[in-house]
Amino acid sequence: MNLEISIEHKGWKRSNVRAIVSSCVNAVFSELKLNHYNVEICFLFTDDEEVRVLNKTYRGIDKPTNVLSFPADDIDDIESDCGDVCGCDTLGRSTCILGSVAIAYETVERETDEQTDVSFDDHLRHLIVHSVLHLLGYDHIGDAEAEQMESLEIKILESLHVANPYQ
Numbered sequence: 250m251n252l253e254i255s256i257e258h259k260g261w262k263r264s265n266v267r268a269i270v271s272s273c274v275n276a277v278f279s280e281l282k283l284n285h286y287n288v289e290i291c292f293l294f295t296d297d298e299e300v301r302v303l304n305k306t307y308r309g310i311d312k313p314t315n316v317l318s319f320p321a322d323d324i325d326d327i328e329s330d331c332g333d334v335c336g337c338d339t340l341g342r343s344t345c346i347l348g349s350v351a352i353a354y355e356t357v358e359r360e361t362d363e364q365t366d367v368s369f370d371d372h373l374r375h376l377i378v379h380s381v382l383h384l385l386g387y388d389h390i391g392d393a394e395a396e397q398m399e400s401l402e403i404k405i406l407e408s409l410h411v412a413n414p415y416q
């Protein structure tokens with residue numbers, strides 16, 4: 250697995266971002282029993298302003314948010330082209346790029362401060378798991394989808410020793 254990690258805001262230095270990303274992504278792929286050897290995901294650890302610009306540009310919402318996920322391909326194309334999410338290379342590609350994730354430091358910090366029983370790193374773990382599930386095609390638009398995604402998040406976070414974020 251190739252995890253491209255760019256840290257653009259000094260606040261992110263308070264955490265071992267690289268280790269957290271790696272453990273979270275591995276936990277997602279392990280829970281879903283997906284091959285991850287030829288997968289690439291890009292992570293941008295930035296600030297509210299950069300995420301606000303991305304949110305406005307790509308979603309038409311002119312405000313920051315905690316995390317944005319940008320899938321590279323339709324997940325059905327990835328699965329048919331690359332076996333069980335990059336388990337083979339039927340198109341001659343050596344890597345399946347799942348997409349990119351951008352996370353805003355100030356928003357994550359503010360949300361952590363509001364949730365007095367959740368550490369910054371555990372909240373970050375939740376956001377990473379949540380965003381990677383989005384890259385893999387999971388969503389929470391409808392009630393059934395939300396229930397399925399939240400259930401997976403809870404199970405994956407439990408494997409990382411993180412309490413249920415929905416309680």
